[in-house]
Amino acid sequence: MKKLLYPILLLFITGNLFYCQTNKPKGTPSVATTQEPVRSPEQARIDLDHSPVIPASQSIGYMQVEDGFAVQLVAAEPLVNTPVAMSVDDKGRMWVVEMQGYMPDTLATGEDQPTGKIVILTDRNNDGVADDRTVFLDSLVLPRAICLIEDGILVAEPTNLWYYEIRNDKPGKRTLVDPKYTEGGNVEHQPNGLLRAMDNWIYSANSTKRYRKQGDTWLIEKTHNRGQWGISQDNYGRLYYNDNSINLLGDYFMPGLGATNKNQRNVPGFSERIVTDNRVYPARPTPGVNRGYMKGVLDDSLRLTTFTAACGPVVYRGNLFGSDYAGNVFVAEPSANLIKRNRLAEQGYVTNGTQAYQGREFLSSRDERFRPVSLYNGPDGALYVVDMYRGIIQHKTYLTTYLKGQIARRDLTLPLSCGRIYKIVPKNKVVSRVTLPDKPEELVGLLSHPNGWVRDRAQQRLIDGKHTQVIPALRQLTKEISRPLPAIHAFWTLEGLGALSIDDVQAFAKQAAWPLRMQALGVLPALLSSSTYRTYLPVLEQLVAQNDTLAAPYVAFAANALRPFDKASADRLVLTIAQKYPDNRFVAGAVVSNLQDREEAFKQELTAALPNTDLAVYTQLNRVITGSRNARGNRDPQALARAFPKGAALFSSSCQTCHGADGNGIKALAPPLNQSQWVTGDKDKLIAIVLFGLTGPVDVNGHLYKAPEINGDMPGIGYNKELANEDIAQLLSFIRRSWRNNADRITTEEVASVRQRLKDRQKAFTVAELNGL
Structure with missing residues (x-):
């Protein structure tokens, strides 16, 4: 009832007074080596039998990182303790979630105690290493995610999602956004991530809800369930995630579409396998995995063969690594002490990927307690790594007798109070953090910055500040289509300010470049209302008439939002699209997303015009119809x-x-x-x-x-x-x-x-x- 090895994600700690020591000279960043030191067979055996706590500065020396890169320590115990997630604010400070209560021992003794914290880590002398810790919130039970927005912060503390106003780095008024944010599931299966995406909604991994702040009101809408631990977006606002045994999953379409038919369990184009190769290449034997006794889980050298705790994916959108790394997706595998690099390629709206290397990883460590659980882009273009630095990585519910033996053999239970944050940077490159200005006009300029983190924050700051005075500048930037990324951010900033016009949408919808057309199509359903649908209907009809194959699923998705205002036109669009592209599974999924409780009637209507029932649209219809019939026969x-x-x-x-x-x-x-x-x-x-x-x-x-x-x-x-x-x-x-x-x-x-x-x-x-x- 649970998959093999759940992402180690969370992990642990309850008030242990023992602190690991870092011994790192202030202002001297440690760096990883790119060559593994030669070790004798006897040393290898000792490494396997014993997994001691290694000070952070020395643990970096156990890492092998891609040639040309270095790993630098940003924070370590006692400044940070069991980190599981983080966010960087406009001042460059790290807001870190500490899940100190998860699995204090193999029995999870005291797991329900309020020991979790949200802390602020500050680098006061600008040497790249945090040197100050401020507790923003404490006495939390297993906190798991945060998101900075406007003058406050969302905090996920099961089962609730809270919004705290921030007053001088202290919590102010608290608002309950959702009392059922983590309804159901255990700590390994509950929502997390809280990604504020390009479309101005907040998405979570392992959740069917998305959130948006509108004045003092929080909107909650249904969306697709996505992954398990960690969620990221690419430069066009599409989402990526994974499950513990799957390298990378993602969406081909914009995230706010298609989750409208409760009878339709899987919508093609969402939760697609982006990278199908799940092999991993640890730098050390990894017998301490839950199913290590099973044939094929470990190879002859006792190394894990495939993902068992994949988590924390991030699309690299920084400006430091170079063009070969742009849009690559990095995935953490804490049970194998490594970080994988994947390359992506697009064809139309379909994205596929491959592992960047065979037989090696972007980063791997011989320190068994190195547990990367979350990865992030940073304001300096670096790749940030949240390391829980832990021995135990499996929740008690699924802890096998075999793994308990491994934990005891190598004394992996204690200590419980370590944790590190690293960043990965290219060697011999100047790394500097962008400081976000207060002037709205300067924020508009940062929408053109080569670092995606900076573009995202500039967009969010303009929306949070309700800076409507820059609307003319934003609209001008949308017209600079030779620079698509700034234009796209300006487009969604206008949407966030409530200023996106039909002219803006039509201009994007007419562009030859698919990423621009995609944005126009992705926003259309949100713009349809009783006062606007007559204006937008011709846009949809023109896309159908032009035989725009890439736009076809989007038109079908939009038809569902049109239907409350013009049922006849919406039904006509859906039927036309289905007849034009009957064997396109993505169009089929989008068509069926319109048809909640009307699937059988639509099938009869379609069959009259399209008698070949072997086509993809019928496959999707029949699947949903069967599931719907079964559901009606279910017990109470x-x-x-x-x-x-x-x-x-x-x-x-x-x-x-x-x-x-x-x-x-x-x-x-x-x-x-x-x-x-x-x-x-x-x-x-x-x-x-x-x-x-x-x-x-x-x-x-x-x-x-x-x-x-x-x-x-x-x-x-x-x-x-x-x-x-x-x-x-x-x-x-x-x-x-x-x-x-x-x-x-x-x-x-x-x-x-x-x-x-x-x-x-x-x-x-x-x-x-x-x-x-």
Whole structure:
């Protein structure tokens, strides 16, 4: 019910008074080497058997980084403690989320204590190293994300999303933005990221909500669920993310589109696999992974072979690394102590990527406690690395007996109070931070800066300050199409100021350059209203008439926003688009996004004009129609939750993220539970799967599920000895009676019997083993 090895992301600490020592001379940045030191077999064995805490300045020496680059220390303990996320403000200060309460030991003792903090780290003498720590907020329980906006800061502290006004670096008035920001899931499966994207909305990883501040009101809208830990955007505002076993996922389309049909579980063009190669190349043996005992997880040298904790992706948008690195996506893999580099290529609206190297990484470390969990662009063009610097990297719910043994063997539990932040820069290059000015006119000038971080902040500052006096300058900048990036930022700054006009949109929609047309099409649905739709309708109709294949999905997405004001025109647009591009799966997905609870009627209408039902549009329609029919036959979830309260809660925290709230499985994660013979069939087999997990391909009702369609391994929850047999019995009874399942209950005694019989088992089952029970 959970994937193999969840991103180490969060991690840990509760009030431990032991502090690691950095011994780093002030003002002398340490740098990583590019060649691995020669080590004898005996030293290699010692390294494997023992993983001591290494001072930050020395830990950098254990890193191998791409030739021509250097790693510099920005902050380390005791100045920073278990960092998991950060944001840099206009003064160059780092606002850091410290998740000190996560997994203090293998039992997570005291995890629910209010030990988390939001701290401000300041470099007062401008030597590139933080030397001052200010606690902005403390007494938080497992805080996980922040976002600076206007004169305040969003803070994600499960289950809530708060907005604090900032007054002289102290919290002022607190507003509850969303009491259910992290509803459901456990700490490894809850929303995070809070990325303020180019379209002026705030997006999260592992969430179906997006947020926007409008005056004193917070808007909350439905969006696509994206990834697990970490989220980033490219220069055109498209989003990128990943799951723990997947290198890189992302969207082909602008982020605010297509999440409008509750019956449509997967919309083509969103959550697409951008990089399919998931191999990793650690610099050291990495036996301390949750499934290290399984064949193929480690190679002959005990090194991890594929991602198991991919997280914190960032599209590099700085101006330091050079043109070869522009738009590359870097991905953290904390369980293998490395950072991967991926190159992307675009063809139309489709983006694909490849790993930059074979057999090596952009950065890898021989220090087992080096745990990069989040990566960021910085105001100086550097790549920033948040390192939790931790031994334990797996939550107790899924902590296998094997990994507990690894933790004990190499004494990985303590200390709990380390943490580092690094930045990666090219050697022999001057690195300087851009200071954002207060004058609005100068901020407009920074929309042309080569560093994407600077462009983003200039856009946000203009919107936050409501600087409407610069609207003429912004509009002029949108006309300078020979410089698309400044023009695009000016375009969205106008949108954020409520000043985007039909002329602005039409001008972009007519451009030959697809990135400019994309922005016009991406913003159209947000501009349609009872007073504007008549003006924008001709734009959509013209795009259809011009046979603009790239624009076709966007027109279909926009039709849904048009429908409340002009049903006839919206329906005509959708039908025309479907008939013109019936075998384009992206158009099909966009068409179906319009049709909530009208899919069957539309199929009948389309069939009259387009009788070939083997086309992509029918494939998408049939999938949604089948799912909708099944949902109508589902059992009452509220009644089931009352009957099995512990089971419903356990499903929400441990199973739902991968198998879906509707039990129909999730692409790239897990197969269906709804009407699965493994759920409704033999009780002992189901109990064994949930206790110890399942690995390898699995047939569910005639369909063979295997990677990459799903994750190849499902960890069990029986390794958690604190999880009562009664709770597991309720969970299994809940899923055996949920949705369209109608199997009998599982008792506490039945769980206890299987658990006792298999008490010595330490690995997941294969299908063959289950069939032999």
